[in-house]
Amino acid sequence: MSDGREHIPDIFEERAVIREKISTLSFEDLLKMKEDLGSKLYNETIFGPSKKIKQTGLKRENKNRPREISSKIRRKQIGKELNTKDIAVVKKVLPRDPRFDPLCGQYDDNIFKRNYKFVNDIRKDEKKQLEKELKSCTNTERKKTIKFLIQRIDNQIREEIKRDAEHGKKFEEKQNIRDQLKKGEKPVFKKKSVKKLEGLIERFEELKKTNKLRKHIERKSKKLTSRDRKKILNEDLRRLKRDGFVT
Template identity: 50%
Template sequence: AGKHRHLEHVSQNRLFHTSVTPHELLQTKIREELSSMSFEELQKLKEKLGTKVYNEAMFGKSQSKRKTFKRENKNRPRELSSKVPVPVLRDVIPVKKTAPRDPRFDSLCGEYNEKAFKSAYSFISEYRVEELKQLKEEIKTTTDPERKGQIKYLIQRMENQFREEELLKKKAAREQEEKQKLLEAKAEGKLPIFRKKSEKRMVDVIDKFEELKKKGRLVKNIEKHRKKIVQRNKRKILSSKEDL
Protein backbone atom coordinates (compact mmCIF):
# COMPACT_ATOMS: atom_id res chain seq x y z
CA ALA A 1 0.00 0.00 0.00
CA GLY A 2 2.85 2.37 0.88
CA LYS A 3 4.54 1.55 -2.40
CA HIS A 4 1.31 2.26 -4.36
CA ARG A 5 0.90 5.66 -2.63
CA HIS A 6 4.53 6.50 -3.45
CA LEU A 7 4.02 5.71 -7.16
CA GLU A 8 0.79 7.77 -7.24
CA HIS A 9 2.63 10.69 -5.61
CA VAL A 10 5.48 10.42 -8.16
CA SER A 11 3.02 10.33 -11.11
CA GLN A 12 1.18 13.40 -9.74
CA ASN A 13 4.48 15.29 -9.34
CA ARG A 14 5.46 14.29 -12.88
CA LEU A 15 2.15 15.58 -14.27
CA PHE A 16 2.56 18.81 -12.33
CA HIS A 17 6.14 19.39 -13.53
CA THR A 18 5.36 18.58 -17.17
CA SER A 19 2.50 21.16 -17.22
CA VAL A 20 -0.25 18.74 -18.28
CA THR A 21 -3.42 20.52 -19.44
CA PRO A 22 -6.88 19.69 -18.00
CA HIS A 23 -7.88 18.37 -21.43
CA GLU A 24 -5.01 15.87 -21.39
CA LEU A 25 -5.92 14.78 -17.85
CA LEU A 26 -9.51 14.18 -18.93
CA GLN A 27 -8.29 12.24 -21.95
CA THR A 28 -6.08 10.05 -19.73
CA LYS A 29 -9.02 9.34 -17.45
CA ILE A 30 -11.20 8.35 -20.43
CA ARG A 31 -8.48 5.99 -21.68
CA GLU A 32 -8.24 4.35 -18.27
CA GLU A 33 -12.00 3.78 -18.24
CA LEU A 34 -11.95 2.40 -21.79
CA SER A 35 -9.05 0.06 -20.97
CA SER A 36 -11.26 -1.80 -18.47
CA MET A 37 -13.91 -2.49 -21.16
CA SER A 38 -14.05 -5.67 -23.25
CA PHE A 39 -13.38 -5.67 -27.01
CA GLU A 40 -17.08 -6.26 -27.76
CA GLU A 41 -18.08 -3.29 -25.58
CA LEU A 42 -15.47 -1.11 -27.29
CA GLN A 43 -16.83 -2.05 -30.74
CA LYS A 44 -20.38 -1.15 -29.69
CA LEU A 45 -19.16 2.17 -28.29
CA LYS A 46 -17.27 2.89 -31.52
CA GLU A 47 -20.41 2.22 -33.59
CA LYS A 48 -22.45 4.45 -31.30
CA LEU A 49 -20.00 7.39 -31.17
CA GLY A 50 -18.56 7.13 -34.65
CA THR A 51 -14.98 6.43 -35.72
CA LYS A 52 -13.85 10.07 -35.58
CA VAL A 53 -15.05 10.78 -32.01
CA TYR A 54 -13.82 7.36 -30.79
CA ASN A 55 -10.33 7.89 -32.26
CA GLU A 56 -10.14 11.37 -30.71
CA ALA A 57 -11.04 9.91 -27.31
CA MET A 58 -8.46 7.13 -27.63
CA PHE A 59 -5.58 8.85 -29.46
CA GLY A 60 -6.36 12.57 -29.24
CA LYS A 61 -6.90 15.07 -32.07
CA SER A 62 -4.68 14.82 -35.11
CA GLN A 63 -2.06 17.56 -35.04
CA SER A 64 -1.14 17.22 -38.74
CA LYS A 65 -1.21 20.60 -40.44
CA ARG A 66 -2.32 21.23 -43.99
CA LYS A 67 0.64 21.18 -46.32
CA THR A 68 1.27 24.45 -48.10
CA PHE A 69 2.91 24.21 -51.51
CA LYS A 70 5.57 26.83 -52.07
CA ARG A 71 7.75 27.55 -55.04
CA GLU A 72 11.49 27.51 -54.51
CA ASN A 73 11.80 29.91 -57.41
CA LYS A 74 9.14 32.53 -58.20
CA ASN A 75 9.60 31.98 -61.96
CA ARG A 76 8.59 28.33 -61.74
CA PRO A 77 4.99 27.25 -62.40
CA ARG A 78 2.76 27.06 -59.33
CA GLU A 79 2.67 23.61 -57.72
CA LEU A 80 -0.85 22.42 -56.94
CA SER A 81 -1.99 19.52 -54.83
CA SER A 82 -3.15 16.48 -56.81
CA LYS A 83 -6.03 16.07 -54.34
CA VAL A 84 -7.67 19.37 -55.35
CA PRO A 85 -9.84 18.87 -58.47
CA VAL A 86 -9.04 21.17 -61.38
CA PRO A 87 -12.07 23.24 -62.54
CA VAL A 88 -13.57 22.20 -65.87
CA LEU A 89 -13.75 25.75 -67.23
CA ARG A 90 -10.41 27.26 -66.31
CA ASP A 91 -9.24 30.61 -67.68
CA VAL A 92 -5.77 29.75 -68.97
CA ILE A 93 -5.49 33.10 -70.79
CA PRO A 94 -7.86 35.68 -69.26
CA VAL A 95 -10.03 37.32 -71.93
CA LYS A 96 -11.60 40.72 -71.35
CA LYS A 97 -15.40 40.50 -71.30
CA THR A 98 -17.18 42.56 -73.94
CA ALA A 99 -20.00 44.70 -72.59
CA PRO A 100 -23.24 44.66 -74.63
CA ARG A 101 -23.81 47.80 -76.67
CA ASP A 102 -27.12 49.19 -77.85
CA PRO A 103 -26.61 51.34 -80.99
CA ARG A 104 -29.73 53.37 -80.16
CA PHE A 105 -28.11 54.82 -77.03
CA ASP A 106 -24.43 54.66 -77.96
CA SER A 107 -22.79 57.93 -78.96
CA LEU A 108 -20.06 56.00 -80.84
CA CYS A 109 -22.66 54.82 -83.38
CA GLY A 110 -23.51 58.39 -84.42
CA GLU A 111 -26.86 60.15 -84.52
CA TYR A 112 -30.01 58.64 -86.00
CA ASN A 113 -30.82 60.00 -89.44
CA GLU A 114 -34.34 58.93 -90.42
CA LYS A 115 -33.96 59.91 -94.07
CA ALA A 116 -30.68 58.00 -94.48
CA PHE A 117 -32.10 54.99 -92.62
CA LYS A 118 -35.19 54.77 -94.84
CA SER A 119 -33.06 55.18 -97.95
CA ALA A 120 -30.65 52.40 -96.89
CA TYR A 121 -33.44 49.96 -95.92
CA SER A 122 -36.01 50.79 -98.60
CA PHE A 123 -35.77 47.22 -99.93
CA ILE A 124 -37.60 45.99 -96.79
CA SER A 125 -40.74 47.86 -97.90
CA GLU A 126 -40.55 46.05 -101.25
CA TYR A 127 -40.39 42.69 -99.47
CA ARG A 128 -43.39 43.65 -97.35
CA VAL A 129 -45.44 44.58 -100.43
CA GLU A 130 -44.62 41.18 -101.91
CA GLU A 131 -45.51 39.48 -98.63
CA LEU A 132 -48.89 41.26 -98.59
CA LYS A 133 -49.64 39.98 -102.10
CA GLN A 134 -48.81 36.41 -101.04
CA LEU A 135 -51.07 36.67 -97.98
CA LYS A 136 -53.96 37.91 -100.11
CA GLU A 137 -53.48 34.94 -102.44
CA GLU A 138 -53.26 32.50 -99.53
CA ILE A 139 -56.48 33.72 -97.88
CA LYS A 140 -58.38 32.86 -101.07
CA THR A 141 -57.25 29.22 -101.07
CA THR A 142 -56.99 28.32 -97.36
CA THR A 143 -59.84 26.36 -95.75
CA ASP A 144 -58.59 26.34 -92.15
CA PRO A 145 -60.66 28.96 -90.25
CA GLU A 146 -57.92 29.56 -87.65
CA ARG A 147 -55.30 30.19 -90.33
CA LYS A 148 -57.75 32.37 -92.24
CA GLY A 149 -58.23 34.55 -89.12
CA GLN A 150 -54.46 34.88 -88.70
CA ILE A 151 -53.98 35.93 -92.33
CA LYS A 152 -56.84 38.42 -92.11
CA TYR A 153 -55.26 40.00 -89.04
CA LEU A 154 -51.83 40.20 -90.73
CA ILE A 155 -53.28 41.78 -93.88
CA GLN A 156 -55.16 44.39 -91.87
CA ARG A 157 -52.09 45.23 -89.78
CA MET A 158 -49.81 45.55 -92.81
CA GLU A 159 -52.31 47.73 -94.67
CA ASN A 160 -52.58 50.01 -91.62
CA GLN A 161 -48.79 50.24 -91.46
CA PHE A 162 -48.55 51.12 -95.16
CA ARG A 163 -51.26 53.76 -94.73
CA GLU A 164 -49.49 55.28 -91.74
CA GLU A 165 -46.17 55.34 -93.61
CA GLU A 166 -47.84 57.11 -96.52
CA LEU A 167 -49.27 59.78 -94.20
CA LEU A 168 -45.87 60.28 -92.58
CA LYS A 169 -44.25 60.70 -96.01
CA LYS A 170 -46.82 63.36 -96.94
CA LYS A 171 -46.28 65.12 -93.61
CA ALA A 172 -42.49 65.11 -94.11
CA ALA A 173 -42.93 66.46 -97.66
CA ARG A 174 -45.20 69.26 -96.36
CA GLU A 175 -42.71 70.20 -93.64
CA GLN A 176 -39.90 70.26 -96.18
CA GLU A 177 -41.98 72.45 -98.50
CA GLU A 178 -42.84 74.82 -95.64
CA LYS A 179 -39.18 75.02 -94.63
CA GLN A 180 -38.23 75.85 -98.21
CA LYS A 181 -40.84 78.65 -98.36
CA LEU A 182 -39.52 80.13 -95.11
CA LEU A 183 -35.96 80.13 -96.47
CA GLU A 184 -37.12 81.79 -99.70
CA ALA A 185 -39.04 84.45 -97.74
CA LYS A 186 -35.97 85.11 -95.60
CA ALA A 187 -33.76 85.42 -98.72
CA GLU A 188 -36.22 87.94 -100.25
CA GLY A 189 -36.24 89.96 -97.02
CA LYS A 190 -39.85 89.15 -96.21
CA LEU A 191 -41.17 88.32 -92.74
CA PRO A 192 -41.50 84.50 -92.41
CA ILE A 193 -44.95 83.23 -91.41
CA PHE A 194 -44.98 80.20 -89.08
CA ARG A 195 -48.07 78.04 -88.89
CA LYS A 196 -49.57 77.14 -85.53
CA LYS A 197 -49.55 73.56 -84.23
CA SER A 198 -53.35 73.48 -84.35
CA GLU A 199 -53.27 74.39 -88.07
CA LYS A 200 -50.73 71.64 -88.74
CA ARG A 201 -52.89 69.09 -86.90
CA MET A 202 -55.92 70.14 -88.92
CA VAL A 203 -54.03 69.57 -92.19
CA ASP A 204 -53.02 66.09 -90.94
CA VAL A 205 -56.66 65.26 -90.12
CA ILE A 206 -57.82 66.44 -93.57
CA ASP A 207 -55.16 64.28 -95.23
CA LYS A 208 -56.28 61.27 -93.21
CA PHE A 209 -59.92 61.80 -94.16
CA GLU A 210 -58.99 62.19 -97.82
CA GLU A 211 -57.01 58.96 -97.69
CA LEU A 212 -59.92 57.07 -96.08
CA LYS A 213 -62.37 58.52 -98.60
CA LYS A 214 -60.17 57.41 -101.47
CA LYS A 215 -59.97 53.86 -100.09
CA GLY A 216 -63.75 53.76 -99.41
CA ARG A 217 -63.22 53.40 -95.66
CA LEU A 218 -64.42 56.83 -94.53
CA VAL A 219 -67.97 55.77 -93.55
CA LYS A 220 -66.67 52.66 -91.79
CA ASN A 221 -64.10 54.69 -89.86
CA ILE A 222 -66.66 57.33 -88.80
CA GLU A 223 -69.04 54.59 -87.61
CA LYS A 224 -66.25 52.96 -85.62
CA HIS A 225 -65.36 56.29 -84.02
CA ARG A 226 -69.03 56.96 -83.20
CA LYS A 227 -69.39 53.56 -81.47
CA LYS A 228 -66.29 54.33 -79.43
CA ILE A 229 -67.79 57.61 -78.20
CA VAL A 230 -71.12 55.89 -77.36
CA GLN A 231 -69.34 53.20 -75.32
CA ARG A 232 -67.29 55.84 -73.49
CA ASN A 233 -70.43 57.82 -72.61
CA LYS A 234 -72.15 54.64 -71.34
CA ARG A 235 -69.23 53.88 -69.02
CA LYS A 236 -69.34 57.44 -67.66
CA ILE A 237 -73.10 57.19 -66.95
CA LEU A 238 -72.69 53.82 -65.19
CA SER A 239 -69.80 55.08 -63.04
CA SER A 240 -71.78 58.21 -62.05
CA LYS A 241 -74.79 56.03 -61.03
CA GLU A 242 -72.55 53.82 -58.89
CA ASP A 243 -71.18 56.91 -57.11
CA LEU A 244 -74.75 57.99 -56.23
Protein backbone atom coordinates in the same frame (compact mmCIF):
# COMPACT_ATOMS: atom_id res chain seq x y z
CA MET B 1 40.28 23.07 -60.18
CA SER B 2 43.14 25.25 -61.38
CA ASP B 3 42.93 23.72 -64.89
CA GLY B 4 39.24 24.61 -65.11
CA ARG B 5 39.86 28.19 -64.05
CA GLU B 6 42.68 28.59 -66.57
CA HIS B 7 40.43 27.20 -69.31
CA ILE B 8 37.69 29.84 -68.77
CA PRO B 9 39.75 32.87 -69.99
CA ASP B 10 40.72 30.91 -73.11
CA ILE B 11 37.02 30.47 -73.97
CA PHE B 12 36.38 34.20 -73.54
CA GLU B 13 39.40 35.01 -75.74
CA GLU B 14 38.15 32.66 -78.46
CA ARG B 15 34.71 34.27 -78.37
CA ALA B 16 36.25 37.73 -78.57
CA VAL B 17 38.24 36.70 -81.65
CA ILE B 18 35.13 35.19 -83.26
CA ARG B 19 33.10 38.34 -82.57
CA GLU B 20 35.81 40.52 -84.11
CA LYS B 21 35.77 38.40 -87.25
CA ILE B 22 31.96 38.41 -87.38
CA SER B 23 31.81 42.20 -86.95
CA THR B 24 33.51 42.63 -90.33
CA LEU B 25 31.00 40.40 -92.12
CA SER B 26 27.95 41.77 -93.92
CA PHE B 27 24.40 41.03 -92.86
CA GLU B 28 23.93 38.69 -95.83
CA ASP B 29 27.02 36.66 -94.84
CA LEU B 30 25.75 36.45 -91.27
CA LEU B 31 22.42 35.06 -92.45
CA LYS B 32 24.20 32.48 -94.62
CA MET B 33 26.37 31.46 -91.70
CA LYS B 34 23.30 31.13 -89.49
CA GLU B 35 21.65 28.91 -92.10
CA ASP B 36 24.77 26.73 -92.38
CA LEU B 37 25.43 26.39 -88.65
CA GLY B 38 21.86 26.43 -87.43
CA SER B 39 20.27 28.97 -85.13
CA LYS B 40 21.14 27.07 -81.94
CA LEU B 41 24.87 26.70 -82.68
CA TYR B 42 25.02 30.22 -84.08
CA ASN B 43 23.52 31.71 -80.91
CA GLU B 44 25.81 29.64 -78.69
CA THR B 45 28.87 30.76 -80.67
CA ILE B 46 28.05 34.45 -80.47
CA PHE B 47 26.11 34.82 -77.22
CA GLY B 48 27.38 31.78 -75.34
CA PRO B 49 25.48 28.75 -74.08
CA SER B 50 22.01 29.45 -72.69
CA LYS B 51 21.50 29.04 -68.98
CA LYS B 52 19.15 26.20 -68.14
CA ILE B 53 16.71 26.83 -65.32
CA LYS B 54 16.43 23.95 -62.94
CA GLN B 55 12.86 22.83 -62.50
CA THR B 56 12.12 21.84 -58.96
CA GLY B 57 9.52 19.15 -58.75
CA LEU B 58 6.75 19.41 -56.19
CA LYS B 59 7.29 16.59 -53.75
CA ARG B 60 4.79 15.07 -51.37
CA GLU B 61 5.41 13.29 -48.12
CA ASN B 62 2.72 10.79 -49.00
CA LYS B 63 1.34 9.90 -52.43
CA ASN B 64 -2.24 10.18 -51.15
CA ARG B 65 -1.77 13.77 -50.06
CA PRO B 66 -2.56 16.66 -52.42
CA ARG B 67 0.28 18.70 -53.82
CA GLU B 68 1.15 21.90 -52.02
CA ILE B 69 1.77 24.75 -54.45
CA SER B 70 3.37 28.00 -53.42
CA SER B 71 1.24 31.12 -53.70
CA LYS B 72 4.20 32.90 -55.34
CA ILE B 73 3.93 30.77 -58.46
CA ARG B 74 2.01 32.43 -61.27
CA ARG B 75 -1.14 30.96 -62.69
CA LYS B 76 0.50 29.86 -65.95
CA GLN B 77 3.34 28.20 -64.08
CA ILE B 78 0.88 26.20 -61.96
CA GLY B 79 -0.42 24.53 -65.11
CA LYS B 80 3.11 23.66 -66.17
CA GLU B 81 3.96 22.30 -62.74
CA LEU B 82 0.88 20.09 -62.72
CA ASN B 83 1.48 19.03 -66.37
CA THR B 84 -1.82 20.53 -67.46
CA LYS B 85 -2.79 23.05 -70.10
CA ASP B 86 -2.58 26.73 -69.33
CA ILE B 87 -5.76 28.20 -67.93
CA ALA B 88 -7.53 30.09 -70.69
CA VAL B 89 -8.42 33.66 -69.82
CA VAL B 90 -11.91 34.49 -71.09
CA LYS B 91 -12.32 38.11 -72.06
CA LYS B 92 -15.46 39.75 -70.75
CA VAL B 93 -17.60 41.01 -73.60
CA LEU B 94 -19.49 44.16 -72.70
CA PRO B 95 -22.81 44.57 -74.52
CA ARG B 96 -23.29 47.70 -76.59
CA ASP B 97 -26.59 49.39 -77.28
CA PRO B 98 -26.32 51.48 -80.48
CA ARG B 99 -29.18 53.72 -79.34
CA PHE B 100 -27.17 55.07 -76.41
CA ASP B 101 -23.64 54.58 -77.71
CA PRO B 102 -21.96 57.82 -78.88
CA LEU B 103 -19.59 55.80 -81.09
CA CYS B 104 -22.53 54.82 -83.31
CA GLY B 105 -23.31 58.46 -84.12
CA GLN B 106 -26.59 60.35 -83.94
CA TYR B 107 -29.87 59.11 -85.35
CA ASP B 108 -30.95 60.73 -88.60
CA ASP B 109 -34.43 59.88 -89.87
CA ASN B 110 -33.61 60.64 -93.51
CA ILE B 111 -30.50 58.45 -93.54
CA PHE B 112 -32.38 55.66 -91.79
CA LYS B 113 -35.19 55.74 -94.36
CA ARG B 114 -32.74 55.83 -97.24
CA ASN B 115 -30.72 52.89 -95.91
CA TYR B 116 -33.75 50.74 -95.06
CA LYS B 117 -35.93 51.61 -98.02
CA PHE B 118 -35.77 48.01 -99.20
CA VAL B 119 -37.87 46.86 -96.21
CA ASN B 120 -41.10 48.00 -97.89
CA ASP B 121 -40.27 45.93 -100.98
CA ILE B 122 -39.70 42.89 -98.76
CA ARG B 123 -43.07 43.50 -97.08
CA LYS B 124 -44.82 43.65 -100.44
CA ASP B 125 -43.19 40.39 -101.53
CA GLU B 126 -44.21 38.76 -98.24
CA LYS B 127 -47.76 39.95 -98.75
CA LYS B 128 -47.90 38.38 -102.23
CA GLN B 129 -46.59 35.08 -100.87
CA LEU B 130 -49.12 35.11 -98.04
CA GLU B 131 -51.97 35.84 -100.44
CA LYS B 132 -50.92 32.87 -102.60
CA GLU B 133 -50.72 30.67 -99.53
CA LEU B 134 -54.15 31.85 -98.38
CA LYS B 135 -55.75 30.71 -101.63
CA SER B 136 -54.37 27.18 -101.35
CA CYS B 137 -54.64 26.87 -97.55
CA THR B 138 -57.30 24.60 -96.04
CA ASN B 139 -56.41 24.80 -92.34
CA THR B 140 -58.66 27.30 -90.53
CA GLU B 141 -56.08 28.21 -87.89
CA ARG B 142 -53.45 28.85 -90.51
CA LYS B 143 -55.92 30.96 -92.49
CA LYS B 144 -56.51 33.16 -89.46
CA THR B 145 -52.79 33.69 -88.95
CA ILE B 146 -52.26 34.47 -92.65
CA LYS B 147 -55.09 37.02 -92.62
CA PHE B 148 -53.66 38.59 -89.51
CA LEU B 149 -50.20 38.82 -91.10
CA ILE B 150 -51.61 40.36 -94.29
CA GLN B 151 -53.55 42.91 -92.26
CA ARG B 152 -50.44 43.77 -90.26
CA ILE B 153 -48.37 44.28 -93.42
CA ASP B 154 -51.10 46.51 -94.87
CA ASN B 155 -51.12 48.59 -91.69
CA GLN B 156 -47.33 48.90 -91.75
CA ILE B 157 -47.31 50.02 -95.39
CA ARG B 158 -50.14 52.48 -94.71
CA GLU B 159 -48.32 53.95 -91.72
CA GLU B 160 -45.13 54.27 -93.75
CA ILE B 161 -46.99 56.17 -96.49
CA LYS B 162 -48.58 58.39 -93.85
CA ARG B 163 -45.19 59.16 -92.28
CA ASP B 164 -43.69 59.95 -95.67
CA ALA B 165 -46.57 62.33 -96.43
CA GLU B 166 -46.12 64.11 -93.09
CA HIS B 167 -42.39 64.34 -93.67
CA GLY B 168 -43.03 65.79 -97.13
CA LYS B 169 -45.36 68.42 -95.67
CA LYS B 170 -42.81 69.45 -93.05
CA PHE B 171 -40.09 69.70 -95.69
CA GLU B 172 -42.35 71.77 -97.94
CA GLU B 173 -43.24 74.08 -95.06
CA LYS B 174 -39.57 74.61 -94.20
CA GLN B 175 -38.79 75.25 -97.85
CA ASN B 176 -41.52 77.90 -98.04
CA ILE B 177 -40.13 79.62 -94.94
CA ARG B 178 -36.64 79.63 -96.48
CA ASP B 179 -37.99 81.09 -99.73
CA GLN B 180 -39.83 83.83 -97.83
CA LEU B 181 -36.68 84.69 -95.89
CA LYS B 182 -34.64 84.84 -99.09
CA LYS B 183 -37.17 87.23 -100.61
CA GLY B 184 -37.01 89.40 -97.50
CA GLU B 185 -40.58 88.65 -96.48
CA LYS B 186 -41.73 87.82 -92.98
CA PRO B 187 -42.29 84.03 -92.74
CA VAL B 188 -45.68 82.74 -91.63
CA PHE B 189 -45.55 80.03 -88.97
CA LYS B 190 -48.70 77.95 -88.68
CA LYS B 191 -50.16 77.24 -85.26
CA LYS B 192 -50.70 73.72 -84.02
CA SER B 193 -54.47 74.20 -84.09
CA VAL B 194 -54.33 75.24 -87.77
CA LYS B 195 -52.13 72.24 -88.62
CA LYS B 196 -54.53 69.94 -86.79
CA LEU B 197 -57.51 71.38 -88.67
CA GLU B 198 -55.74 70.98 -92.01
CA GLY B 199 -54.93 67.38 -91.12
CA LEU B 200 -58.58 66.67 -90.30
CA ILE B 201 -59.70 68.19 -93.60
CA GLU B 202 -57.21 66.06 -95.53
CA ARG B 203 -58.33 62.98 -93.61
CA PHE B 204 -61.96 63.79 -94.42
CA GLU B 205 -61.18 64.18 -98.13
CA GLU B 206 -59.21 60.94 -98.17
CA LEU B 207 -62.05 59.00 -96.53
CA LYS B 208 -64.51 60.54 -98.94
CA LYS B 209 -62.46 59.38 -101.94
CA THR B 210 -62.16 55.82 -100.63
CA ASN B 211 -65.88 55.63 -99.65
CA LYS B 212 -64.97 54.99 -96.01
CA LEU B 213 -66.39 58.20 -94.60
CA ARG B 214 -69.69 56.73 -93.43
CA LYS B 215 -67.97 53.84 -91.68
CA HIS B 216 -65.54 56.23 -90.02
CA ILE B 217 -68.37 58.48 -88.78
CA GLU B 218 -70.26 55.49 -87.35
CA ARG B 219 -67.16 54.26 -85.54
CA LYS B 220 -66.45 57.74 -84.22
CA SER B 221 -70.04 58.20 -83.02
CA LYS B 222 -69.89 54.87 -81.18
CA LYS B 223 -66.74 55.98 -79.41
CA LEU B 224 -68.29 59.30 -78.48
CA THR B 225 -71.50 57.71 -77.18
CA SER B 226 -69.55 55.20 -75.09
CA ARG B 227 -67.38 58.02 -73.77
CA ASP B 228 -70.44 60.14 -72.94
CA ARG B 229 -72.09 57.16 -71.26
CA LYS B 230 -69.01 56.61 -69.11
CA LYS B 231 -68.91 60.29 -68.28
CA ILE B 232 -72.56 60.30 -67.19
CA LEU B 233 -72.06 57.18 -65.08
CA ASN B 234 -69.02 58.70 -63.40
CA GLU B 235 -70.92 61.90 -62.66
CA ASP B 236 -73.84 59.93 -61.17
CA LEU B 237 -71.46 57.87 -59.05
CA ARG B 238 -69.71 61.02 -57.84
CA ARG B 239 -73.07 62.57 -56.92
CA LEU B 240 -74.15 59.46 -55.00
CA LYS B 241 -70.86 59.42 -53.10
CA ARG B 242 -71.26 63.08 -52.27
CA ASP B 243 -74.81 62.54 -50.96
CA GLY B 244 -73.65 59.57 -48.88
CA PHE B 245 -75.59 56.84 -50.66
CA VAL B 246 -72.40 55.10 -51.77
CA THR B 247 -69.29 54.75 -49.64
